[in-house]
Amino acid sequence: xLKRLISIKFLSALTLSTLLIGCAATKTTDPDSIVxxxxxxxxxxxxxxxxxxxxxxxxxxxxxxxxxxxxxxxNDGNYSSASNILVSMQKSxxxxxxxxxxxxxxxxxxxxxxxxxxxxxxxxxxxPHWQLxxxxxxxxxxxxxxxxxxxxxxxxxxxxxxxLSNYLPKTESTQVNDVIWxxxxxLQEETIQTFMREPANPVFxxxxxxxxxxxxxxxxxxxxxxxLGEWQRNNPHHPGAMKLPSDLEKAxxxxxxxxxxxxxxxxxxxxxxxxxxxxxxxILASYMAEFDNDVTIHFIDSQIGVQPAYQQAxxxxxxxxxxxxxxxEVEELQRANQAKEQLIPQLYLNQLxxxxxxxxxxxxxxxxxxxxxxxxxxxxxxxxxxxLLLTSNDAIGKRMAESFNQTWLTLTESNAEIHYxxxxxxxxxxxxxxxxxxxxxxxxxxxxEILGSKLEADFRSRQDIDAIYMISASxxxxxxxxxxxxxxxxxxxxxxxxxxxxxxxxxxxNQSAQELNKVxxxxxxxxMQSSNExxxxxxxxxxWNNSQKRLYVMGYDALELVNRLAQMQAFxxxxxxxxSGALSVQPxxxxxxxLTWGKYQQGQLTPL
Numbered sequence: 296x297l298k299r300l301i302s303i304k305f306l307s308a309l310t311l312s313t314l315l316i317g318c319a320a321t322k323t324t325d326p327d328s329i330v331x332x333x334x335x336x337x338x339x340x341x342x343x344x345x346x347x348x349x350x351x352x353x354x355x356x357x358x359x360x361x362x363x364x365x366x367x368x369x370n371d372g373n374y375s376s377a378s379n380i381l382v383s384m385q386k387s388x389x390x391x392x393x394x395x396x397x398x399x400x401x402x403x404x405x406x407x408x409x410x411x412x413x414x415x416x417x418x419x420x421x422x423p424h425w426q427l428x429x430x431x432x433x434x435x436x437x438x439x440x441x442x443x444x445x446x447x448x449x450x451x452x453x454x455x456x457x458x459l460s461n462y463l464p465k466t467e468s469t470q471v472n473d474v475i476w477x478x479x480x481x482l483q484e485e486t487i488q489t490f491m492r493e494p495a496n497p498v499f500x501x502x503x504x505x506x507x508x509x510x511x512x513x514x515x516x517x518x519x520x521x522x523l524g525e526w527q528r529n530n531p532h533h534p535g536a537m538k539l540p541s542d543l544e545k546a547x548x549x550x551x552x553x554x555x556x557x558x559x560x561x562x563x564x565x566x567x568x569x570x571x572x573x574x575x576x577x578i579l580a581s582y583m584a585e586f587d588n589d590v591t592i593h594f595i596d597s598q599i600g601v602q603p604a605y606q607q608a609x610x611x612x613x614x615x616x617x618x619x620x621x622x623x624e625v626e627e628l629q630r631a632n633q634a635k636e637q638l639i640p641q642l643y644l645n646q647l648x649x650x651x652x653x654x655x656x657x658x659x660x661x662x663x664x665x666x667x668x669x670x671x672x673x674x675x676x677x678x679x680x681x682x683l684l685l686t687s688n689d690a691i692g693k694r695m696a697e698s699f700n701q702t703w704l705t706l707t708e709s710n711a712e713i714h715y716x717x718x719x720x721x722x723x724x725x726x727x728x729x730x731x732x733x734x735x736x737x738x739x740x741x742x743x744e745i746l747g748s749k750l751e752a753d754f755r756s757r758q759d760i761d762a763i764y765m766i767s768a769s770x771x772x773x774x775x776x777x778x779x780x781x782x783x784x785x786x787x788x789x790x791x792x793x794x795x796x797x798x799x800x801x802x803x804x805n806q807s808a809q810e811l812n813k814v815x816x817x818x819x820x821x822x823m824q825s826s827n828e829x830x831x832x833x834x835x836x837x838x839w840n841n842s843q844k845r846l847y848v849m850g851y852d853a854l855e856l857v858n859r860l861a862q863m864q865a866f867x868x869x870x871x872x873x874x875s876g877a878l879s880v881q882p883x884x885x886x887x888x889x890l891t892w893g894k895y896q897q898g899q900l901t902p903l
Contacts, residue, residue, distance in 0.1 A: 332359040334366075334397050335430055341367035341376070355389045362397045374405045381405075392425040400435065412442045433462035447676050449478050450490050457499035460534060468534065476540045479506040480867055483877055501526075501533040509543050510869050519547060546866035551858055552615060552640055552655075555589050558608035560618030561644075563596040571620055573843045574644065576836070577850025578617070592854075597621070601628050609639065616641040617853055642853055642860065652883040657860050659853055659886040661845055661875065663691050664698035666795050669890050670764060670817055671702035671711075674793060679762040681712070683729060685775060686766040688715040695766045695795065712760075718771060726778040762791040765798060765814075772798035773810045791815065796822075796890070801840050803900065811895040815903065820891040821848045821874040823902045848874040856886070 330347045331338060341364040348360035361384045368377035381402055388394060399418060407415035419439055421427070427435075440455035456475050460468040479487070484507060491503035508526055512519040523543075527536040559578060561571040575594060582592055593611060597604045601624040608616055616639050619625055625645045632638055638653060646658035674682055684699060686692040696713050703711045716725035767775050772794060779792070796818040800807050821829065822844060832839070832847060839847070852873040856863075863869050863880040871878045876888040892903045 330360070332356055332363070334359060334362060334393065337363060337366045337370060339363070339367065341365075341371070341373075345380075354387070355391055355394065358384060358388055358391075358394050362394065362401065365401050366397075369401060369404050369408075372408075374408050377401065378405050378409075392427055393431060396421055396425060396427055396431055396435070400438070403438070407442070412445050416442050416446075429462045433459055436462070444478075447678065449482060450486070453478055453502060454493075454496060454499045457496060457502055460498065469538075472534045472538075473540075475502055476506075476535075476542075479503070482506070483870060484510050484872070497530070498533060501530045502535060504530075505533075505535045505543075509546065509866060523547075542866050546862050546869070549861045549865035551861045554613075554615035554640070554857060555591065556611070556613050557590065557592045557615045557617060557854075557857065558611065558613035559592060559594045560597045560601065560604045560608065560616060560624075561594060561620055562598045562624075563594060565598040567621060568598075570846065573836075573839065573846040574620065574850035574853070577847040577852075578854050580847075581851040581854040597624055602631050605631075613639060615639065615857055617857070618642075618644050620644045622647065640860075642856060644849070644853065646885060655861075657856075657864075657880065657884045657886060659849070659856065661849055661888075663795070663797060664694050665888055666797075666817060666890060667695035667699040667764075667766065668702040669888065670793060670795065671699045671706065672889075673817070673892060674762055674764070674791075675703070675706045677762075677791065679791065681760050682762040682764055683760045684711055684713040684764045684766065685726065685729060685779075686713055686715050687768060687771065688717050691797070692766050695797075699764065699766075711764075716767075716775075722771070722775060723778050723782075726775070726782050730779075730782050758788065760790055762793060765792065765794040767794070767798050769798050769800050772800070773807065776811055776814060789813075793817075796841070796845070799841060808895050808900060809898040812897065813895065815892055815894045816900070817890040817892050819845055819848055819875045820872075823891050823893050823900070845875070851875075852878065 330343060344360045344364035344367060348357045348364065351357040351360060361380055365377040365380040368374070368380070381398060385398070388398065399421065403415040403419040406418050416439065419435070419442070421435060436455045436459035440452050440459060443449075443452040443455060453475055456471055456478070460471045460475075463471060479502065487503050487507045487510070491500050491507055493500040505523075505526060508519070508522045512522055523539070530536045559575070561575055562568055563571060563575070578592065582590075593608070593613070595604045595607050597619045601619050604619070605616070605628055619628060622645050625643050626647060629647070629650060633651070638656060640655040642657045642659055644659060646660045646662060650658075682703070684696050686696040692715065696711075696715075700711045700713065703709070712729075714725050714729040716722045763779065765772060765775055765779075776792070792814045794814055794816050796816065799816060799818060800811075822841060829844075832844060836843070836847075852871075852875045855873060856871065856878065859869075859871055860880060863871065863878075864882070864884065867879065867882070869879065870889075876890045879887045879889075881887055893900045894903055895901075
């Protein structure tokens, strides 16, 4: 099929959210016809434009033909020939902004292909005083937006998209607005607040202000309506004021849960009571922090049987249920309630791999698999291209590795490389195999056999990987890190090291933390640095380990979530900055957790 690089088609490719720069194919025409000099589209092969340029006596017309020839070469993947044209014409090129801008744009296109996207951005700079056609400005901002998207720089991407919408017809600008809103959804309030005052670009700052209002006041519909109305009055011509995003309208219409009688189903007796105790204490701490005489909390022992416990909650008139906690209890209760159409709103304190989503049913857990998935997103955002996973050969390690890989595959369309290790000597062998050290040592041994034992040679480790994610229990992490240190070749560039909260040491000393220097670790924000609250918990429950403290925080956040869940589900971009992470609700009711990251440096864990 014949394609032409015309501005409308070019811009439509962006607004379908792919944000890909289109490249035109060339076509041949009657040699006696007039060859178009418009820079909007490439209609001829490069040879035709070069022929016309050689015959042209008008400098501007000549330059247009040369630019079109370079563009045709780029479309054909012949970047060397395109670059030669652009270099040769630069000294004598006419000082016309449209010509100069196209020259810059094409140089950026070449830089992206032969260098990288950052090099393209460096070249792609138009002076603000240039007066350019609308199609050219639209192409400029669209291309910059795509480059920023590829570099995972969402704020700059939004800035370019907001400028792009000024140069589009209404139908296309509406699609761009939808893309802007989608890009805004994952950003946290603090990030948005940092950038939302930019007088030079009122459309950009207006979008950020709208997103901040939507996230900050989503839990309070009355305040949300008030501040949205105020924003609309202050920004009457903003695209978002003329048509609010659909998910924001849904959040406005969502009725929040306001329970007065909350039942909590936990194993308060029996072998799992020790697990439930910190959760119970966290719920009570959250309740006392925002005490409300109109709200009553009843703790019901699920050890009597989860169905009798649920019935007891129903009989006492509970209008919201938190729990149960244990996976088998969650599964049993879901089976028992499967046929019921009207269920009491409920926040389960665990999640199943497979379940049928139902209205007003939510799932909150400290899932290791979810933590691994979050790590994959973190590493992707950090620009990691080829991660290596070193994973304990147990059920949790395998589940975390699989979760990481699923997310990595979604983000990059590539599988992560995974190596499983067993404890003891097997760990060292796995590390050497994963880093390619065994192969290097074998090659050295063969060379010594041939050339003699006096041959001196250092082993070499792999240089293609740029990060390692260590999934291990805390008692293995220091040894695993030590094996990595001694098996990295002196010729190899250091790689980024990541791990999960599962590997965090209890009662970290300066010496033990020194052993993990340069390792980045994910954990709940509450445990990343000391505070009055962490010190209080330490004084009250000094024997608790980190796992129990995380359960305490989970209980605290569970109660805080109750009044927010309806709005959070209606508005996917809304996050609660909880003690256990930045929390959001997926459409199926799962609570998604984005953790905080820290780094061990000079014997101290410092939040990033």
